[in-house]
Amino acid sequence: MSPPLNTGENLYPAQARSYHTDRRLIVRLNAVASTSFDADSVIPQGFHIRPVLFSIFMNYIKHVIKAPFLLFADDIKLLIEVASLLDYQSLQGALDDVFDWCLTNGMAVNPSKTKLMKFNRKLNSVVADYFLDGNRV
Numbered sequence: 066m067s068p069p070l071n072t073g074e075n076l077y078p079a080q081a082r083s084y085h086t087d088r089r090l091i092v093r094l095n096a097v098a099s100t101s102f103d104a105d106s107v108i109p110q111g112f113h114i115r116p117v118l119f120s121i122f123m124n125y126i127k128h129v130i131k132a133p134f135l136l137f138a139d140d141i142k143l144l145i146e147v148a149s150l151l152d153y154q155s156l157q158g159a160l161d162d163v164f165d166w167c168l169t170n171g172m173a174v175n176p177s178k179t180k181l182m183k184f185n186r187k188l189n190s191v192v193a194d195y196f197l198d199g200n201r202v
Contacts, residue, residue, distance in 0.1 A: 088103070088104040089101040089103060090103075090104050119138075119139075122170070123138075124136075126166055129162050129163065130159055130163060131155075131159065131162070132145050132156070132159045133145065139172075141163060143159050143163075145159065147183075148190075148191065149191065153191055153193045160196070160202070164197055174198065176198055176200035176202065179197050181195055
């Protein structure tokens with residue numbers, strides 16, 4: 066497993082980093098404003114470089130997944146043929162690796178949005194349940 070990606074360092078120049086540190090925010094709705102609070106994100110939402118940095122961040126997951134996969138934005142498709150118990154264990158292991166990587170890097174995974182799609186032309190195929198954080202997929 067690769068070490069966690071340090072998203073706050075070295076991804077953009079020090080001049081830009083200084084713009085994003087020690088920021089306080091206020092939420093204003095109509096004429097009512099909240100008390101100020103510390104920004105919990107290094108990069109403000111809507112900042113033009115945010116998608117590029119997110120792509121760099123997500124690109125590191127390729128070091129964790131030991132199976133064929135497709136990656137688009139924050140969606141990952143694992144492509145594993147399950148023809149045996151060993152294949153089942155490989156897919157479950159890949160799910161576990163992705164989940165652990167996300168937790169290590171401060172990303173939330175929504176198990177209810179995780180789907181399993183199975184294609185099969187055989188009458189006798191491997192039937193198994195897959196789990197993500199203890200939740201059946």
